[in-house]
Amino acid sequence: MLYLASALENYNIQAVDGELGKVKDLYFDDNKWTIRYLVADTRKWLPGKKVVVSPSGVEMINTEEKVIHVKNKKEDIRDNATLEEKQEFSYDKEVELSDTFGWKQYWSGEFLWGGYLTPLDPMEEPVRTAEPAGTEEPPINDNVHGSNHKLRSIENIKGEFQHGVVHGDNGKIGYIKDILIDDETWRIRYFIVDTSEWSTNVRVLISPDWLQSIDWVDKDFYIDLKLESIEEGPNYEKDREVTKELEEKIYEKYRKEPYWK
Template sequence: MRRLTIYYLATTLKKYNIQATDDQLGHVKDIYFDDKYWTVRYLVVDTSKWLPSKKVLLSPISLDKVDSENKAVNVLTSKETVKSAPHKKENEPISKQYEIDLAGYYEIPIYWSGTGPWSGFPTPAALGLADKQKMIQSKNATSQEDNNYLRSVNEVRGELTGYTVEGIGGKIGYVFDVIIDDSNWKINYLVVETSKFLAANYILVATDWINDVQWQDKNIYVEVDSVKAKNVTDYDIHAHITKEYEDKLYSALGKNRNSI
């Protein structure tokens, strides 16, 4: 039986506790994704109460599940293991070599050794079950993904105003939040605040419709007709996304439902 897709707002995940096998680690303070597949690569954990000034990263490959009932993200490792991992200082950048070191420490496969967002596997969980010796690369290995960069959800959302979303014919709005699939950890949608430009408050824009991002200028260009966007039913940020809503969204924007 096919698993029901569950979507989470990034801001919702940031309210959840990160639960190791033996203790709580903290909560999510940021989410890193890659700029090619728009797929989550790391949860950045706030461990300031017990491991200050360190940047603690956890790959979705190391996660067990998102437990919405208990507002927790369960991790398949202990607090002591996380504490002893190779950590960067808070403001240090994340290099590809560091990602390799981190994967080696946790004994998890690296995500870029094959094709697609998870090396040819549909989910990080499936990749994690693969032969680790086969999938983990040596430290001097070069990567075909070296030109892809990790990006911050906090940056894209912005503290006051997120990145501008520019459609065909004009602005649609600003990035208010992002929506993540808890199975493959892809950012499937941008939640775009449109109240400054359109009648609606929020609409969803699929990341598959992005055709360009000017990271320095904080502009995202999408294949969405800005006039058609006015006909989209408002997205309720407190409601679950249903297939019916997605069908209406795609229909209003003239999009093929099979594109996600």
């Protein structure tokens, strides 16, 4: 199952003893393209502050009631997982959060979540020496992302007013309208790219694994696909379920190596 980033922003974050607030933003790392923190809107009780929660601190997500349940108490999160509104994460702060709440140190280990495949793998489970068949992620292009990750805001690259622009081999393809997130790993699986200004194919799915380069200042994302290929490729209908059949068509059309192989 894939979550829409915009849909998650309507969810409430519920601690074991009360509501923290709605999801305001999602922070991802630009190395492995995975959501690392949910940001709660706490302006009513913590003005000028932001509260963050790791997906490894999530107990369950109720999609019917639009509630994300976390494992900790509201006061503990408020006292220990709060940053200034414009404050960026430091390595020391991430280590501190991990030590305080038992959140997985995703940066320490060879897998997507450090020594684990998903944020909800039991902590007592031994570190895997090899990933089971069918779960391996595609290699990261270090020439694009570099060896060190940086946490970035989903809100800064998707939407009507702030968005990344996707460029192909022969010009602009479209802008990032929304993002699809894997519900088990929290990896960003696809950008939903609005191509209506440049193509009759109104929306398409583009994987971040296909990116060749990124200009984070101007929010320009470059891939090695031509506009003609996008024009002929599978269209993504709004709110459509992303089935394996659709994914196979996309990867086949764009001649990309499927991530599930």
